[in-house]
Amino acid sequence: MEYLNPYSSGAVSDYGADTRAEFIRKTYWHLAGAIGLFALLETVLIQLGAGQAALMMLGSSRYGWLMVMGAFMAVGWIADKWARSATSAPMQYAGLGLYVVAESLIFLPLIAMAPIVSGDPLVIGKAAVVTGALVLGLTTIAFTTRNDFTFLGGFIKLASIVALGVIVASFFLPITLGFWFSAAMVLLAGGCVLYQTSGVIHHYQPGQHVAAALGLFASVALMFWYILRMFMRR
Numbered sequence: 001m002e003y004l005n006p007y008s009s010g011a012v013s014d015y016g017a018d019t020r021a022e023f024i025r026k027t028y029w030h031l032a033g034a035i036g037l038f039a040l041l042e043t044v045l046i047q048l049g050a051g052q053a054a055l056m057m058l059g060s061s062r063y064g065w066l067m068v069m070g071a072f073m074a075v076g077w078i079a080d081k082w083a084r085s086a087t088s089a090p091m092q093y094a095g096l097g098l099y100v101v102a103e104s105l106i107f108l109p110l111i112a113m114a115p116i117v118s119g120d121p122l123v124i125g126k127a128a129v130v131t132g133a134l135v136l137g138l139t140t141i142a143f144t145t146r147n148d149f150t151f152l153g154g155f156i157k158l159a160s161i162v163a164l165g166v167i168v169a170s171f172f173l174p175i176t177l178g179f180w181f182s183a184a185m186v187l188l189a190g191g192c193v194l195y196q197t198s199g200v201i202h203h204y205q206p207g208q209h210v211a212a213a214l215g216l217f218a219s220v221a222l223m224f225w226y227i228l229r230m231f232m233r234r
């Protein structure tokens with residue numbers, strides 16, 4: 001068994017098999033914890049009626065979602081910076097926790113609307129199952145082929161900027177972000193999952209498992225958001 005500084009420099013792929021296996025195990029345990037916390041927070045908030053309150057608040061202003069998106073992007077940047085702290089484990093966990101809470105809040109209106117709009121009380125569970133299956137398939141591809149999909153980084157950045165521009169434009173122009181936009185965003189989220197999984201295999205440093213889990217959680221949440229929207233558009 002290798003013993004090393006948890007904040008060592010150098011990619012985890014440069015270390016021995018024990019270190020790589022431990023890093024991957026920690027990353028996915030933290031991802032599972034983040035997903036579990038997200039599900040718990042959503043359940044509690046919905047039961048407390050916060051979903052309807054969020055819908056009413058956003059419905060009071062045409063540009064409410066723009067403000068929410070801006071705040072979420074700022075919080076996401078801070079959370080990622082904290083999660084990548086090279087000296088403080090508590091700061092890393094604070095970053096991951098902050099991001100999970102932010103995702104829980106931004107999902108609230110969608111979670112509240114989904115069963116009503118779709119007419120299916122099981123729509124959230126169905127979207128979660130499809131998301132899990134896709135993520136599992138993409139993760140299997142990344143681990144079995146051992147290909148480095150981080151070359152997708154440039155495309156993902158460009159596509160994300162274009163998607164953000166279209167979303168912002170939809171607030172000012174007669175543009176409807178329908179089924180096919182959601183389908184395109186699911187493809188983008190799939191690319192993000194491959195990109196982040198390759199980072200876990202090849203590029204993160206030992207001790208960065210919290211940051212790696214945050215990156216994966218963000219990609220899974222993005223996919224779940226748009227798969228749920230696709231179910232709502234059926």
